[in-house]
Amino acid sequence: MNLYSINTGHFKLDGGAMFGVVPKSIWHKLNPADENNMCSWALRCLLIEDGNRLMLIDNGMGNKQDAKFFGYYFLHGNDTLEKSLNKHGFTCDDITDMVLTHLHFDHCGGSINYNSDRTKLEPAFKHAKYYCNEKHWEWATHPNPREKASFLKENILPIKESGQLNFISEISKLINGLSFIEVNGHTEGMMLPIIEYKENTIAYMADLIPSAAHIPIPYVMGYDTRPLETLKEKESILNKAVENNWTLFFEHDPSIECVSLEKTEKGVRKKESFLLNIL
Template sequence: MKLYTIESGNFKLDGGAMFGVVPKTIWNKTNPADSNNLIDMAARCLLVEDGDRLTLIDTGMGNKQGDKFFGYYSLWGDHSIDKSLAQHGFSRDDVTDVFLTHLHFDHVGGAIQWNKDRTGYEPAFKNAHFWTNDNHWEWATKPNAREKASFLSENILPMQESGQLKFVQRPNGDFVEKSELGFGIFFADGHTEKQMLPQIEYNGKTIIFAADMLPTTGHIPLPYVMGYDTRPLLTIDEKAKFLNAAADTGHYLLLGHDAHHEVITVQHTDKGVRLKEVFKAADILI
């Protein structure tokens, strides 16, 4: 098995929305805002090469929406999925599976693209299965008012229409030790219904793709919960279990949204779980 980070692009989000009830005077120390109160964000993905299977975890925003849509998110930098795949010797056509932690636009948008004449949509990975779970699919295709702006039908329905959609099985509880894709999955409900966090055993290390359970290093303290989370009190409980387990075991956490920190470990302190070490992904994924 080999792992590679895939940088699909960078954007900005309102710092207040990203930290909920936490005052700016506190979160601005770890995630400094610009003059518009926006903080730097990544759309970092993970590529898992395991035998004949090449699995891409998340896809970023994609590029099919218009200038008005992307204007809300202040895109910056020159990363793209195609450039990042090419750096590791791959193209979109090599990807056999696309695993989606959840179906919010900044995680799934890159899965679907315009067709050639821009009359409709098609999978951006023509040879891949798209993996979600049945609970989250139901949640995303019949969205609540709070999340409706994040679940865009053009990002989601074409996966089903193409015949390439598959559901991960969840036979017992909220942890699958080994899924159909060869890695473990922890299911969490605080951010959105049945978000999936991959847990990968790799060269003697356990690497967890943290997705929106832990967007940035600044979100490690338990009350630092995004305003986007649908069940913030549940997020706190889930995050406590997640971070305590990571501190107990020395798991490496790969951060999907932290523009400046790729991989971290955490430790127990007298103030609770806190940051221990920061790593470049290239130093861990070897």
């Protein structure tokens, strides 16, 4: 098995929304905001090469939305999904398995593209099976008012229409060394991939712990639908991670890909930060 960090660009979100009840006087030291209170965040995905399988976990926000949309989220940087795949010798056509932790636009927007004349939406990974939690699929396709703006039908419905949609759960075994933990604080049925890699266990944090700055238990995003559930889930996974020497992989940290953990008098905290490719 080989693992590759896939950078699809950066975008901006309101710092207050990203840190919830944590005051700006504290969080701005962790991720400084611009004059509009917006902080830059990564759109970092993970590619697993296992024999003849090439599995991508999440795919960023894509580029098919209009200028008004990108005016809200400020997609920036030189990285794209295609460039990052190409850097490792792959293309979108090589992807055999597309795993979606959940269906918020910044995690699944690259799933679907327009055709050449922008008249039809079609899967970006035409040879891949797409995987999603069935409970979350129902949640996303019948969205509540709070999350509706994050579930864009053009990112989601064409997956099912293509016939490429498959459902997974915590007991699914897509490849050896890959398992899942279901969490429900951020959104219903989000799936966290847990990967056994060489002598390491890598936990893909998705939006449970979007960045290293979110490791402390109270640092919970304002976007979460059940913040008290997130607190419990974070505490459980962080304790398990530190006890079993897991590596955390962050989808949204603007600069840190991975960390190891340690227990301190303040709770579980970052021990060391490093790039995925040193493992």
